[in-house]
Amino acid sequence: MQQPRLTRRALLATGAGVALARPAGAGSSVLRVRSYADMQVIDPGFTRASPEGDIARCLFRQLIQYKSGTSWEWELDAAEKIEQADPLTIAFALKPGIAWSGGFGTMTADDVRYSFERIADPAVKSPFHGDWATLDHVEVTGPLTGVIHLRQPFAPLWLSTLPWNAGMILCRKAMEQAGGRFTTEPPATCGPYMLKSWQPKQRTVFARNPDYVGAAADFDEIDVLPIEDAKTAELAFAAGELDITATSVGSLPNLRKATPAGAKLVVRPSIAFTWIGMNVAVPPFDDVRVRRAVQRAIDVDTILDAVYFGGATRATGIVAPGLLGHRDTKPLARDMDAAKRLLAEAGKSGGFACALDILNVTDRLTAAQIVQANLGELGIEVQINVHDSGTYWTLGDQSKGDAWKRLNLLLQRYTTAPDPSWATTWFVPSQIGVWNWERWDSPEFGALHAKALVEFDRAARAAMYVRMQDLMEESGAYLFLTHEVSSVLHRDSVSPGLMPDARFILPAMRHA
Amino acid sequence: MMRYALRRLLLAMAIVLCATSLLFCLIFVLPGDPTAVALGPMASAAMRADFARRMGLDRPLAEQFLRFLAHMLAGNLGRDVFADRPVATIILDALPHTLALTVFGLGWAVLIGIPAGCWAAVRPDGWFDRISGVLAVAAIAVPSFVVALYALLLFAETLRWLPAIGAGEPGHPVDQLRHLVLPSLAIGLGWVGYLARLVRSSMLEVLAENHVRTARAYGIGERRVVFRYALRLAVLPTIALLGVSVGHLLSGAVFAEIVFARPGLGKLVYDAVITRNYPLVSGTVLVTTALFACCTLAADLLVAGLDPRVRAAL
Numbered sequence: 145m146q147q148p149r150l151t152r153r154a155l156l157a158t159g160a161g162v163a164l165a166r167p168a169g170a171g172s173s174v175l176r177v178r179s180y181a182d183m184q185v186i187d188p189g190f191t192r193a194s195p196e197g198d199i200a201r202c203l204f205r206q207l208i209q210y211k212s213g214t215s216w217e218w219e220l221d222a223a224e225k226i227e228q229a230d231p232l233t234i235a236f237a238l239k240p241g242i243a244w245s246g247g248f249g250t251m252t253a254d255d256v257r258y259s260f261e262r263i264a265d266p267a268v269k270s271p272f273h274g275d276w277a278t279l280d281h282v283e284v285t286g287p288l289t290g291v292i293h294l295r296q297p298f299a300p301l302w303l304s305t306l307p308w309n310a311g312m313i314l315c316r317k318a319m320e321q322a323g324g325r326f327t328t329e330p331p332a333t334c335g336p337y338m339l340k341s342w343q344p345k346q347r348t349v350f351a352r353n354p355d356y357v358g359a360a361a362d363f364d365e366i367d368v369l370p371i372e373d374a375k376t377a378e379l380a381f382a383a384g385e386l387d388i389t390a391t392s393v394g395s396l397p398n399l400r401k402a403t404p405a406g407a408k409l410v411v412r413p414s415i416a417f418t419w420i421g422m423n424v425a426v427p428p429f430d431d432v433r434v435r436r437a438v439q440r441a442i443d444v445d446t447i448l449d450a451v452y453f454g455g456a457t458r459a460t461g462i463v464a465p466g467l468l469g470h471r472d473t474k475p476l477a478r479d480m481d482a483a484k485r486l487l488a489e490a491g492k493s494g495g496f497a498c499a500l501d502i503l504n505v506t507d508r509l510t511a512a513q514i515v516q517a518n519l520g521e522l523g524i525e526v527q528i529n530v531h532d533s534g535t536y537w538t539l540g541d542q543s544k545g546d547a548w549k550r551l552n553l554l555l556q557r558y559t560t561a562p563d564p565s566w567a568t569t570w571f572v573p574s575q576i577g578v579w580n581w582e583r584w585d586s587p588e589f590g591a592l593h594a595k596a597l598v599e600f601d602r603a604a605r606a607a608m609y610v611r612m613q614d615l616m617e618e619s620g621a622y623l624f625l626t627h628e629v630s631s632v633l634h635r636d637s638v639s640p641g642l643m644p645d646a647r648f649i650l651p652a653m654r655h656a
Numbered sequence: 657m658m659r660y661a662l663r664r665l666l667l668a669m670a671i672v673l674c675a676t677s678l679l680f681c682l683i684f685v686l687p688g689d690p691t692a693v694a695l696g697p698m699a700s701a702a703m704r705a706d707f708a709r710r711m712g713l714d715r716p717l718a719e720q721f722l723r724f725l726a727h728m729l730a731g732n733l734g735r736d737v738f739a740d741r742p743v744a745t746i747i748l749d750a751l752p753h754t755l756a757l758t759v760f761g762l763g764w765a766v767l768i769g770i771p772a773g774c775w776a777a778v779r780p781d782g783w784f785d786r787i788s789g790v791l792a793v794a795a796i797a798v799p800s801f802v803v804a805l806y807a808l809l810l811f812a813e814t815l816r817w818l819p820a821i822g823a824g825e826p827g828h829p830v831d832q833l834r835h836l837v838l839p840s841l842a843i844g845l846g847w848v849g850y851l852a853r854l855v856r857s858s859m860l861e862v863l864a865e866n867h868v869r870t871a872r873a874y875g876i877g878e879r880r881v882v883f884r885y886a887l888r889l890a891v892l893p894t895i896a897l898l899g900v901s902v903g904h905l906l907s908g909a910v911f912a913e914i915v916f917a918r919p920g921l922g923k924l925v926y927d928a929v930i931t932r933n934y935p936l937v938s939g940t941v942l943v944t945t946a947l948f949a950c951c952t953l954a955a956d957l958l959v960a961g962l963d964p965r966v967r968a969a970l
Contacts, residue, residue, distance in 0.1 A: 184739040269703045327740050344749045345919030346823055371821060371917040383812040383820040534932045535687045544689055
């Protein structure tokens, strides 16, 4: 019997064969998109991260949806007509014939009622309950028509409730059959794409929904690939394995200088906000002069250069440019003489020791080290405490123990929805010990926040948010850093569907 | 031999139980709140309390531990706190990818490291011994993530011979194999160096022993002496090391899973610890510890099977 022989030539031939064997599908109308996390829950009432919202937008419809573009605007989606009759009532009419998958018929106003009231129902315990906190009920006036009745006016409804996850419409019949909620297997969908397959931690595949009512989806399939590390995603893009991906801030200077051939770079301002906070309940930060000294001593421009490589601009508040209520003012300049004077007035000219608590993210550590060096010049000795996310996000939570009493300085970052109320809501007095870790207690701020929620006059509302940010800065408890930037790299054959802050709108992705 | 195997099996089970119990308790010592992570900032205190009650997180640690043990013995690893999927299903989804990565990572080490060490020992201080010595130390010294990144840049981005990310199409073994090459090389390259050095020194020792000299005196061919008599003994420490290396490769898999965007147990347990997803942490630790114990047990039994001296000592 002849034994098989492994020759060098055979080995090379096998290697070449393995290298050239590619899976089928290349060249078809498939969009390959990077997501920074895999989906876990796509029930709109219980999503946990932004990528799950991206996925849900493929599968479900809303009365109104965000327009792809550079300004926060909405357009009709499932609604044929929608109008606010008065601050407490919104009448809508659905497009006819929006079919549910699984033989559940077509979308009705009753589905809208079920979806909105489900999230508003405290018994359902949706974390998005707050989006519909002012909902009284949805009145069904016909198979396709209804009226949303609010208990009190709610200005953010149009920009952060109806076009966001809380505005997604589910099929009542299918949901009730499924027990009222789901995680990764929606009982019925109606969006431009249908869920074709999900391989956990590998890919989620959507296929065009042939029964979609409206402009048909442009791609046969969308493959969403969960890639946590942005650098890996950039490499995968360069290797031709992705068509669109968000990129890391660190790569931005190089990508700007040399965008890969056949690719385009989109850079948009983010609506997240980062700041340095001071716990006003703990000495010496209970003295406003100390807080203001810290505000004036930190070199924010150097932090931005070191962390964002010049890609991000300074923030003047917590409401990002492009949003109503953005504070169009000059940021605080570094002034060491003023800082020294303020510290001397507070009787702390010799300095003191304090802690700066941060999340274990490289960017934050870089920023913290600059803060440490800056405050060192004032004689303030800063100890940097680095925490993992599970620990960090409970530090200021009063219900979890006394850790909040040890908080001095914080380097924080929050993301938000495109309504200014979602930026200010965390700093009201009732959030002290919950998410208001600075424990800054301003009744005026709280009152303005409540007033702005029911104010429909845009100019008056904007003025309230500007005043609220003035108060934050004047308190000395906050030093605004930046809103960061978001960047997206895409093939020039793709016309990306993006929100103004570069978050993906997958159904709006088109061939260029 | 049977008694030895049984004793080792019991020891392995005790190790699994101890490690799992220890880590179960350890994660509860960590600060952090899974309800805050699971429900986000909008959740009210009542919602968080209800979530904690449903997950049994409001019970005393001892009760939770006993419940975990009882469920574990019944084969029930619980449900994922966030995705509400059975932990066993999540682990079974990830396990094949980790096993494949570990086996292929070790494959590089065995296929390259053992022959290289053997050849170097046969002609000590020859050109091959010197070159392989330098390369082996370099392979050990270069961090795995550096290998991973350079391999990605060269083979995926520049040459485009191999894919950069993912685990390949299910049901397409050639594609899955292609997706394994770079990550397994990244985690296995260091072990190529280790094994090459270990086999070389073991071989040098064995080749100097009396029974090898006697075999040569009988006129038995050099190739047979080396591979039949010497390597069989020299490879024994390597087998023991390979058993232990599984644990290192399992932990090393985390970075490979991140850099190459692969599914697997390493990233699964990492994410679970970060998000305080207790049932998933406990389940994954149980499986990885059991895997590690099985591998060391298999290595011990193999050594006993191959070495009559070990058998005689049992």
